[in-house]
Amino acid sequence: MKNRNFKMVLQYEGTRYQGWQKQESTDNTIQGKIEKLLSKMCGETVEIQGSGRTDAGVHALGQVMNAHLNTDLSAEEIMEYMNRYLPEDIGVVEICEVSDRFHSRLNAKGKTYRYQVINSRIPHVFERRYAYVFPEKLDVEKMRKAAEILCGTHDFAAFTSAKKSKKSTVRTIESIIIEKSGDMITFTFTGDGFLFHMVRILMGTLLLVGTCATIPEDVEKILSSKNRSEAGPLVPAHGLTLVEVRY
């Protein structure tokens, strides 16, 4: 039996799960579900590596993972097996065999996240699981100005819930694209990496700017404060989707 390294692209609807990362206290994580199934398939304990954690309730269109598997099955057979036995809110949409050294987290060069806001009191039945209802009037142009200030390389210490540590909180945001279509506003964040809760706190801050509670130029002060309490609130998880991981 060969030991081979497989890279997989996953979709999941995060609604029912306690997030990506496996936990002792619950079975109900994406990582937990996939490891359990692959362990059954291989007849031995399998550990998988995600490109990063997603929080409870966050969705993925293109999460990436890799796993070293002792199996003679082809990539296609593994994908078929997984899609047959995984719950219907988790799916493997791509699989390929990769070099032994490929590591989905360490080799990731960038990520794209999307946050959706329903800017209306009118219900959106089909988007309700994937978008945050925020009915207050939003000034898109002001949010775009603030987004421009946030792009680039900065210390995002003010935009994370992580406890202070020696790890760098400097990240580069390549782009924040804000598109409005009817009542739906879509925010697309692309960067080299995002800190714990970073996208959701950036969103909370952009929404403050959109409602004119904060002016776009204040975003610069928030950045330089490096103080979490200066930034906006953490918005709900269900509006957030990990769209793509770049290698």
Add this chain to the structure above:
Amino acid sequence: MKNRNFKMVLQYEGTRYQGWQKQESTDNTIQGKIEKLLSKMCGETVEIQGSGRTDAGVHALGQVMNAHLNTDLSAEEIMEYMNRYLPEDIGVVEICEVSDRFHSRLNAKGKTYRYQVINSRIPHVFERRYAYVFPEKLDVEKMRKAAEILCGTHDFAAFTSAKKSKKSTVRTIESIIIEKSGDMITFTFTGDGFLFHMVRILMGTLLLVGTCATIPEDVEKILSSKNRSEAGPLVPAHGLTLVEVRY
């Protein structure tokens, strides 16, 4: 208290319901849920009128209903009340007061339905509730040819599950648009009205043509046979969405 007639546009995700029409045997219908709520709001029994029934599992982006209500509430207040207390998979997206004589079924001039097919074995986690997985290879051009033959005014007796009755089974289909985007094929049917199960049997027939089990020209024979057993199978309800009712 004035008696006023209100027209409402509804969205619903049909997954959890036994269809539109209220039934003695179950509480679990869209009409039942809405009538119960409006009866509570008005303090008397309210009956509503839908533009037509949708089957168990079928969704709506733009179902239309009307109701004569004894209330002093404004249209906006009624909509707010309903959206506060309806389950989150049913929403009122438009409301207006209309003439006493407006009847959502009798005045309907046309309807648009959409049927979505996932033409792949690869899972589509976010579309799974609203699209039918049909992985066999489909020839879109052949389906378009057959769709062209189906358009126009015909006796669609072969394309309904309704028992024979004296009611006319002649209908006019204005257009059937077939669009492919990645693995997703969307079929959009617009016509003056559709018989019981008609869109789903048209779809079953188009899929037979798409797999080359039937040639496009056979559709003419099926039409003229007026015989249900000549047409294709009834496809699952969950791929179907009532998009719009025209007045």
